[in-house]
Amino acid sequence: MTAPPQPVRPMRHAPRNFALTPLNIYWEMTQACALACRHCRAEAMPQPHPLQLSFEESVRFLRQIPDFGDPMPQLILTGGDPLARPDLLDLIDAARALGVPVSITPSATPNLTRTTLAALKAHGVEALGLSLDGSNAARHDAIRGVGGTFDRTIEAMEWAAELDMPLQINTLVAAETADDLPSIYALLKTKQVARWSLFFLISVGRGRVLQSLTPAEAEQLMVWIYRIAQEAPFAVATTEAPSYRRVALGEMRAAGMSSEQIRQTPVGRGFGIRDGNGIVFVSNTGEICPAGFLPLAAGNVRTDHIVQVYRESLLFSALHDPSQFGGRCGRCEYRAICGGSRARAFAATGDPLAEDPLCTYQPGQTM
Secondary structure, eight states, X not given: OOOOOOOOOOOTTOOOOTTTSOSEEEXXXXXXXXXXXXXXXSOOBXXXXXXXXXXXXXXXXXXXXXXXXXXXXXXXXXXSOGGGOTTHHHHHHHHHHTTOOEEEOOOSSTTOOHHHHHHHHHXXXXXXXXXXXXXXXXXXXXXXXXXXXHHHHHHHHHHHHHTTOOEEEEEEESTTTGGGHHHHHHHHTTSOOSEEEEEEOOOOGGGGGSOOOOHHHHHHHHHHHHHHHTTOSSEXXXXXXXXXXXXXXXXXXXXXXXXXXXXXXXXXXXXXXXETBEEEEEOTTOEEESBTTBOOOSXXXXXXXXXXXXXXXXXXXXXXXXXXXOHHHHHOTTTTTOOOOHHHHHHHHSOTTSOOTTOOOOTTOOO
16 A cells, blocks of 8 residues: 655644634544553553444545644544554545545554554654653553553664654653653653653542642652653643643743743744633543543534534534633633633543633632
8 A cells, every 4th residue: 555645734833713723633443452551541441432434424524624624733642542443544545546644653562563663654644642651661560450561662663763653651640650750851861752741630530549740749740741841852832731831930030031932832832722722622432522531522523514513513613712711710811821721620620611620729819
């Protein structure tokens, strides 16, 4: 099978209105996965869900994405394990033929080989995401639930470097991993990494068995993250911790940076992005949700158009508008750039518009 042509497209971070066009579409291609990760949002299982989107239904979904217009959202293939889908390369070809940029986050199973990565690149996959939750095999494999995943992940990182595939490393931030983060950072500095994303635990799926940091611990860690980001040889970001933007903004203002300089930083370019506003998730059965960690369906790609759901549904419209948020998030002067984790608010209260309990900030206080 030949690789599809590589269409010219606008820059990934071209200006866009996040209420109209997301930056990222996460597609959970399958629930099937051979791992048993302790924090798995998808509660993955060995076999696909019986109602998983078929190949034909998947292609119909992909054909909806270009209707967002330019700049096109990035399609990120997740799971479960996307490598568990036998039609994976055909679906990548279908997306690329439509001009949709594609990245992938495979699981570190025996399916993840150098040959597989080479095939993904040949078919137009632009970037690779891997999870690393420990600085050594004992710590990482304890989180992943299967022995050997640390070694396989490190090997895949080396293959990605050989193949010149941009690599994002995703690391869980929880009470069980926080003390190991400096060692993980030291390890990543020896590798060819484009981005390190630190994911602050949301207690959904199997993640309920792990412990989140306290708000004070999270705030202290965010200061550390910002400071290492100033000297790291790769980009450093957070996931499900939008209050990091407030922390970073305070650090940048203290350093005398102008508003324009702040807007040009990686943190500044992410201002305003949150679950349902810049982010949209499609489950393996086609449900359209604000995020994988916010499992409220506003539609289904089998019967609804993702563009219309993202732009017009009551749920997404509320998430686009931070003035509708409750508690401290709704009163906060940083609500436009932050807005709090809508997934954490939902996990804690059942209300996606409630305040984010991880944030320590009291609106109106001096930074």
